[in-house]
Amino acid sequence: MKLISVKPVVDKVKCIGCGICAKVCPSLAISLVDKKALVNEQDCRGCGGCNQRCPVYAITMEKLEKPYTVAVAIDDLPYEQIDALCRKARLNPEQIICYCTATRAEEVAAAILKGAKSPEDISRLTGVRMGCKVECIQPMLRLLQAAGITPVPPDGYQWYGLTPTVWDIPEAVKAKYAKRGFYFDEDIKLLDKVADAKAKGGNS
Amino acid sequence: MTRQPITPGNNTFCSNETPRRSSIMPMAPRASQYGIAPELVKKRLAEYPEMTSLMVKDLFDDTPAVIYPGEGGLEAVRAAAEKALAGVDMSMIKPGQSVNVLASHHGFTLLGGEPYAELLRVVRDVIVARTGVQDIRLRAGVGLRFRETEEYIKRYKLDVHYKNKARGIAPIDEGIAIKTEIGTLYGIKAVYDADWIIHVHNSDVREVHFHRQVDRAVKPFGMSYARIETRSTYHWNMGPRGANFTARAIFDSEFVQSKYAFTAFLSMSPSGVVGVRAENDLYLLNDQLTVEGLQYYGKIMTLLGEVDECIVGLDFPCPVPYVFAAGVIYANFVGANADLFDLDQGLPPYTWYTEAFYGKNGKPLIEGFAPVNPAIKMVVHNYAWGGYPSAFFSEQIPTVVVGQEQAELLNADPQNLQYMQYSVVANALDDAMHFAYKAAKTDKVLIFDGAMGGINVSDSLAALLVEKAPLISARVDKELMPKWLKQRGVTGL
Helix, strand or coil: EEEEEEEEEEEECCCCCHHHHHHCCCCCCCCECCEEEEECCCCCCCCCCHHHHHHCCEEEEEEEEEEEEECCCCCCCHHHHHHHHHHCCCCCCCCCEEEECCCCHHHHHHHHHHHCHHHHHHHHHEEEEEEECCCCCHHHHHHHHHCCCCCCCCCCCCCCCCCCCCCCCCCHHHHHHHCCCCCCHHHHHHHHHHHCCCCCCCCC | CCCCCCCCCCEECCCCCCCCCCCCCCCCCCCCCCCHHHHHHHCCCCHHHCCCEEHHHCCCCCCCCEECCCCHHHHHHHHHHHHHHHCCCCCCCCCEEEEEEEEHHHHHCCCCHHHHHHHHHHHHHHHHHHHHHCCCEEEECCCCCCCHHHHHHHHHCCHCCCCCCCEEEECCCCCCEEEEEEEEEEEEEHHHHCCEEEEEEECCCCCCHHHHCHHHHHHHHHHHEEEEEHHHHHHEEEEEEECCCCHHHHHHCCCHHHHHEEEEEEEECCCCCEEEEEEEHHCCCCHHHHHHHHHHHHHHHHCCCCCCCEEEEEEEEEEEEECCEEEEEEHHHHCCCCCCCCCCCCCCCCCCCHHHCCCCCECCCCCCCCCCCCCCEEEECCCCCCCCCHHHHHHHEEEEECHHHHHHHHCCCCCCCCCHHHHECCHHHHHEEEEEEHHHHHHEEEECCCCCEEEEHHHHHHHHHHHHHHHHHHHHHHHHHHHHHHHHHCCCC
C-alpha cells in the first residue's frame, strides 16, 4: 500500500529526449512522444526516479491536488493461497518486503494471485518499489517465480533478473569461506525460521 | 530527575580527572535537496549550557593519534596519501588507457568531507604523475539519494579537478551482468567502463548492523558500485551475517579482477583520520582494516551500549540512521543493547532483516531477537535528512521533529511517507527539548551531530561514560577483541 502524493512534471523546453527517465521508471509510466518525455499519470506512483536521474534537471516533483492510495486487498482471497505462495518464496506472509511503504509479502502475493505478471504490474497495484526504488526487487521476483511466472525485463534499466540466495550457495563455497565470518548455514536456519513462523495476524 | 548543569571551569567528572569541556560545535547545516534549507536550522543541540563534550582520547588512552583534524590540516592528508600511494604498483596502467576512480558518498560526510575529497584529488594527481594517462574519470556512487554525490562533486570542485570527467552514479543506472562463483549479480555499467578501476574509500565502520565488520573494505562492490538487483540480494537473499558476501562475490569475479588496479583508503577512527592506506591487494588491506575497525570503534560502541537511559538528538546533514557520534551512527546505537560485532548474535536489534520480521501486530514474528535499544527514551530530530527509509525508527522510539518544514520534507519523501505518522512536531528545538526532558524523565542526552574528535553529551551522561570507560576498555581488550578476531579469521596486527 502506498500513498501517492506527488507527480513528475516535465519541462518540455529543458527535456532533450534522452529517454533515461523512461528507462528507469519502475512502473513504465513514461514514454517518449515527439522526442519529449510524456508521463502517464495513471501509471505513475510518484517514486521520483525520473526526477533523480534526468541529466538536464527537466523533471520536477509536484504535489498532487488529490493524493490517493494504491493497495491490493487480501481479504477477498483464501488466505491459504496467499500463505502458500509466500512460503514457497521462502517469505513469511506477514514480513515487510518494502521498507519505504511497509508493504508486506501477503499484499504482493495477493497482487500476483489477482493477475500481476511482472514487477511493474505489482508496483502499479501495490506501490512497492516506489520509495527507494532499490531494495525490494528480489522478493518481488521471488514471489513471481514461486507463482510460476517468469517475467521479461522491460526495455530499459528497470530490472535485469533474479539473483542467488543463501540457499543457492554451493557447499564448496561455504567451506571455502567458513572461517571468514560468513555464517551461511546459521542464516539459512534463521530465514527458514521466519518463513515458517505462524502468521500472527492483527491490523497492519 | 533534576538538571544541574556543571558550569564551565575547573570541574571534573566524578572522581575521574577528565576535565569538563565545552561542547564541540558541529558542522553547519548543508544545502541539499534531501534536507531542509540551512537557514531553517535555528539552533543546535550542542548550544545548550548543559551539554559538554568528551574527547575519545580522554575516554580511551589507547585511541590512535590522528592526522586530521590537526595542525597539518589537509596538507597532512595529502602527504599521507602520496606516501601510501608511492608503495602501490601502477605499472598495469598503460599510456592511452582509461581509469575510473571509484568513490562513495559516505566519505564526504566525514569531518566536513574535505579529507576524502583531498584523497580523491591526490589519487588522480599521482596516477597522472606515475602513468601519464589523462583519461581519468571520477565515478561517485550513492546510497539511496541518487544525486547526493552530484552535490558533493560540485561542493568540492571535483569536477574541476577531474577535468569535467566526474559524475554521480546510481543503482538504477544502466547495469552490467557479472558472473560470480554464486551466480549472476549486477554492477553499474559506468563503474566498469574503463580499462582500470581504482577503489577509493574509507574505513569508518558505519553500518556495522549490515556488514558486521566482515569484508568492510570490499563492501562498495556490493553496494555503491552495484545495481538494485545486487543490493536487494544483500538485504533480502543472503541473511544478516552472509549479506556482505555479495560484495566479495562480485569483487572476486573474473570480470572485476580483470579491471581492478589498486585501492586507497582514508583510515578512520572515532576521533579522526589516522592516515591513508593504499594497496594492490584489497584483501590484505581488508584484513588490516578489519582489525583496526574493531580496535578503534569496538570500545566506543561497547561503551555506548552501557548507556542506561537517554534522549537522543539528531543534528547532522544526512539521513536519520547515519547521523553519528564519535564514529558511531545512530542506527548502531539503536542496536547498542547487543554486541553488533559478535557474529554469534544473528539478528541485530536493528537491521533491515530485523525490520522486516516485525509482524502486523507490531511484534516479532519469531522469538529470541532483541528489541531496539531500550535506553533510548526519546529522539529529538532537530536536523536530519530524508532519502532513506526511516519510519521504523519513529515507529519504535518516540520522536519529536523540530519544525513544520522538516515534517513536510519527510512527508513528501517517497522513502519516508510514514515517518511522521509516528512522530510529533515541535515548533522549535527549545520546545522539543522541554517536552523531551519532561516525557523521557531523564537528563542524559546523547547528540549525534558528527562532532569532530569527540562526542557531545549532557553533563549527566558524560559522568556515566567517564566512569564506565576504563572497565569497557579492559573488557574489550581481554574478552571481546579475541572473540571478534577469531570469528573473522584474522589475527591482531
